[in-house]
Amino acid sequence: MSMADLAILAVFLFIVFITNAKRLFSRQDFMTNLMTVYSTLFVAAVRVC
DSSP states (O other), X not given: OOHHHHHHHHXXXXXXXXXHHHHHHTSTTHXXXXXXXXXXXXXXXXXXX
């Protein structure tokens, strides 16, 4: 996986995160959701690499 691919994936997930930010911030388990997003990104990156 090239750096460009990682950047595109990161931007996409960031847009998704911003879109859902209001709902996420209103929840008690915000940090859990945040960690889930980043672990999903990490696993996806590792698998593609």
